[in-house]
Amino acid sequence: MRNPNKKIEMSRRGFLARSACASMGVGGVVNTLAHMRLMEGALANTVTSVGDYKAAIVLFHFGATDSNNMLMPGSGHPARSNYENNRGVLALPLSSPGGTNDPHAIVADNLAADSAAAAGAENFALHPELGDLKTMFDDGELAFTANVGTLVVPTTAATYNSVPLPPQLFSHSDQQNQWQSSIPDRPFQSGWSGRIADLLNPAWNEPDGKISMSVSLSGINDNQVSLLGDVSQYSVTNNGAISLNGYGTNYANALSDASDPTSYEGNQNGRRLKAFQDIMNYTHDHLFEENYNVVVRRARQNEGFIGNAFSEANSWLHPSAVDNNGNPWGFIEGTFILQNGINPASANAINNVPSLSRQLISIAKMISGRNSLGNSRQLFFCSYGGHDTHQDQGGFSNGAGYVAGDLDDNMTTLNNALKAFNDVMKALASEPTLGGDFNYNDFILASHSDFNRTFTPNGSNPGSSGSDHAWGTNVYMMGGDVRGKNVYGYYPNLNPTGNWTTPGSSRGRWVPTSAVEQFSAPIAKWLGIADTEIGTIFPNLERFADPFTAGYDPTNFNSILSNANMDWISGV
């Protein structure tokens, strides 16, 4: 643990001085962003076609995934012996009796081609449940970045006790928040996606965009909080837009035509809906009352647009998946149902699809129905939880063999969701009607997680043991523009007491070798943020090495201070 033996007294003078300077600093970001937004807006007329469509998806693993077992050292990797010697019952053997739970070997091309890399550094293995991710990795559609985390300044184990650290390391809520804001050293004001939306929305989505640029499938999140307040998050459920309660599915009890919000039925529900909508159309002098009505009116409008997009997507039918009434499933839903091993003809087949897949179904539908939404730039946020595997994580021992646990379930869920989503995106690119000018490289999906988990287990029983809270973690990126089949960043040597871990701990808590902003900045640039504006989205980025510079020394993790090797998206 960092030694905090410092007496910090704060005088009134000091407080006033700091407050004034902090206010000026924050105000500066807001002003810069507002100014840039105006400039972007002035250029809006030059970009109006949805044909320039790009969608970025953040998938947050809430609870903190044990990414030490998501991406592990493979045969011949220099860290493999540390993995086997120090991971205890959480160490998964590369081959086990029966071979049914063997990890999947992958080879990182970028490390294999780097003559400076240590022998075998390119050999990794994916969790046994990630078989489809191996295929996607091998096909160049998926890549990993090793050991990313929240950082205030470049930090190593040697400087851990002498540099500012992100507040409340190891705390779920704080680290989730800091991953999403990418400004760990300031009180939360906005998320990095929200700041991107502030800047890009005027240029890319106005005046044709009909819904918010920031759509969440996971409720209100920090990542999409706008700094200027101009782009509010719009929450969509797994079933689509959230409707007003009490009027039946798709307003069937109150409207004769769901697509016409004024086709009121002559019954009590119709009259009630009309009265409610009339009231919501009033204007008020009181700002709160007026804003309440604005929110409801906007939600009602968005609901219609989302409904149109979903209808458009649902017209794309799956060639083989048929429901229990003999009707074909939509292509998107059918793909996810089959990938998750569910009988499409079973009752409630779609309701048995895991939540993560359901969220990605909705995102895929909005991408497919993008013409109904009108946005050329779209940001999505989705998540799944249950990763806080302090116990029952799953492991292996010679006596008990392979014991599946919660991590196995999570990896299965992840594997199926990403595989189906990737399949849909590829199919959409060649679908004659909905595909249009959509290309497979028009989306990027990137993962986030609170933090990694301790390398050493918290027990000796492979059935009940788990891992605890740590820091730097491994994340993945998927999409046509991702330079796949590579592992970026710096993979730890997996020595739990060595110079990669926080001093004083013997649990293996890797000090991140790449900051969240270094990892995320390429996404911003890919979406259209100019080089001169990157610092506005990620104000701390200048403290770290330029993520866009190619070439690095993989034998020296300290070289991250001079080169981040984050050129993981082609064309940026």
Place this chain on the structure above:
Amino acid sequence: MKKFIFIALALLIGVEVAILTLRFGPSRDSDIELTEVSGTEQTSAPRSSSETVASAVVAPPPNLPPATKGVIRSEFFGVEPLALDLRAPVFKKREDGRILKSDVAEQLNSLNDPEREPVEDIQLLTSAVSSYRKIFRENPVAGENREVVEALTGNNPYQMMFIDPSHPAINSSNELMDRWKVPYRFHPVSRDQMEIRSAGVDRQFGTPDDVMIEEPVQFGNFENFEENGQ
């Protein structure tokens, strides 16, 4: 018009000068400026509450963490501890010069008392962490039991003890153990929520006899709290 411009410029310059003076200018009350704990500071009779804090901190004994130069966690986001009157009855100065939060420490003397219910142990520890949080505005920054113990035994900005380092529940690895000799599990959910769990009679975590207190969600991604796996 020129007059207005002149006045506006003068006001602007005045504000800038005032801020720069506040930020970088010499202090007239340097005794209450941010102060590094020197490790050799000696106690003297306090003259003000702010000085009390500075004067109450003395060199730690050899078996405690040295008072090294610390770091402000962040220029803008450093959480400052409360300014305390350490002469208040709830604080006691130990022979080694350290400040003991005596009300909390005395309560913790009952920790693992077989005459009490196991859940009361969790309540006592929760109360101790809460007391720490009230002073330092956040939970101990800790991912491990050992780090919580370090924070509660003086590895904090005031070098304040909430539990005696020689408490029988603290083992040789500096971990707090439950009455069944299994280290408690401290689970930092947020800066102001710390779940504490005992493995219970079977000494295995994740079984029905685990002892813990369900705390209400305080903030964060509350919409997805169950799904977040916390």
